Amino acid sequence: MIELPADKMDQMVKRFAMLESQMASGPDSETYVKLASEYADLEEIVSRIREYKDAQSERDDLETLLADKTIDGEMRQLAEMELPEIEERLEKLGKDIQLLLLPKDEADTKNAILEIRAGTGGLEAALFAGDLFRMYERYAASRGWKVEVISASEGDAGGYKEIIAMVTGRGVFSRLKFESGVHRVQRVPETEAGGRIHTSAATVAVLPKAEDVDVDIRDQDIRIDTMRASGAGGQHVNTTDSAVRITHIPTGIVVLQSEKSQHQNRARAMEILRARLYDAERQKAADERAESRRLQVGSGDRSERIRTYNFPQGRLTDHRINLTLYKLDRVMEGELDDVIEPLIADHQAKLLTEEPA
Template identity: 60%
Template sequence: MLPEAKLDVLLARHAALEAELLGQVNSETYVRLTRELSELTPVVDAVKAYRSVVTELADLDAMIADAATEPDMRAMAESERPQLEARRTELEQTIRVALLPKDAMDERSVMLEIRAGTGGDEASLFAGDLFRMYERFAALQGWKVEVVSASDGTMGGYKEIVADVQGRGAFAKLKFESGVHRVQRVPDTEASGRIHTSAATVAVLPEVKDVDVDIKDTDLRIETMRAQGAGGQHVNKTESAIRITHIPTGIVVMMQDSRSQHKNRASAMNILRARIYDAEQQRIDAERSADRRGQVGSGDRSERIRTYNFPQGRVTDHRINLTLYKLPQVIAGEALGELVEALTTEHQAAQLAAQGGV
């Protein structure tokens, strides 16, 4: 059974928002209220439909139980009942999922980090493929992707790339991508046609604000230096590169992509905040659940989560045992949404099971 008192609270809040929006509110409040209203409306519609179906079922049951009901009418009521029962079950599930506790970071933008792992040049090429996959997927969602720093591979791709993915709900859709991604394919440089296996590590960190992580100035060691690598004469004259060490955790961030020391420092602090928050969340979650490694979205960076097999044209997500024979579409970012939706559904199912329903 659904928690009727909780449903009443939802309906009351929805009505209050509609009433408040009819009054005079400033633009900032208007945006906040309309956003909350748009999030509540689908579940409120489901609640109203659910209660309507429950009423219809009660009326049918009364008609069926009434001895005065004519046989034809009783037969019609009995034939309608299974369809209404199915509709009630469907609406119950929709409402249960909507009532699950939301991750506080789900609506945030993300910092996407991809690093080549085992496999040498092929791993760097694969890291490049993964970045383009996420870049195209982001474009389909209407998000904006901005590269924060990148270290190119010797044959192409990236040894490491960090990008800022700006868009509402980016973390909700990308958070299950963290982990080791493995590729099996024949490299262009392989004359004998042997299949090579290489890997890249993906980390998806929610955008973290100052209020989310308390970083004391005394906990930071900030060093400036001349940028290394390509960049022309400028990099040899100006100490624009920044290295920030968070002493309590030992987390180090180096940033040299911009000619501006101020921009490099701001970018480094954004990444540092995200990494500190992520490390703390992993520590908390690990303490909370000893069997967390078996759950979708454990965030364990050493966990192999997905294999991209080019000779067979398949992508397999090992956490939910899902295989799609549409590797080109996934790598193009077009079918990545199918994996995202499957992972989200599995995660919601696990939450529902842990709660015993709602």
């Protein structure tokens, strides 16, 4: 049976009841919003804790009944049948509570900036980058998320040399954050007459969208350059004569943005810069917390090869958790849950090992 921190659970239930009472007392709107936010955060786990305590009481009553030598045979038989069901329910509720008690990633509720760049493999890498973007678009659509292209540079034979998009919706970052890394593809290009399998790659970065309160960017820390934009036209390439490049001097991070107005350029570039700085701070904090080992799936290194898409065999392999699926066609159509759920489960298991006994 899973051991749970009884004192911590009791404190949560008491706090939840206090919040209910304070919200019912008619506080001002600002106070009410704060109370309601904390109430919503606690609601799911308190519900599970109450179910768990009810199940414990049922189990205790059954064990007391079975210990009574005077009860008749039919009553004893019913109690013996019910006890394993109660034990099974307690085990499941205990696991649910254990996961809900894990430290929360404050970025999980945020929207995400998705960046995909063609890597080694020339034209085929750009085509694969395009395939990955469409895969994420379809997955987003299946979950009711919105995808907005911020900027794109198209490949000479299709696909993208680079594409950056904003993904907005419920739980976006919590589900996409393990996609960062190098994605490798093995397939026969359409232009390959000999039928040889080529290997190419694309790099994916998923960054939590940062707000002003998350990252403080001082004016003296950035340099803004305006220039004429150039490049071949395409579906997502904006026709404009101006572009903005923002350099964050302390870190050397550079963001280049071309939109229809300089004002929009600057706003978009600052949005991406803020996300990259916020992501860098998160990576640094994770390194410090984990010390000799990571809390993330894999190393979190953007240059790490995380997944291989083998088209001739219809096989997808995630190297971080040794996951192999023979449903590549469906994955590319956006059916990503069978890939993402095991990654989340593995991450939670690693977090559990980090929790003090």
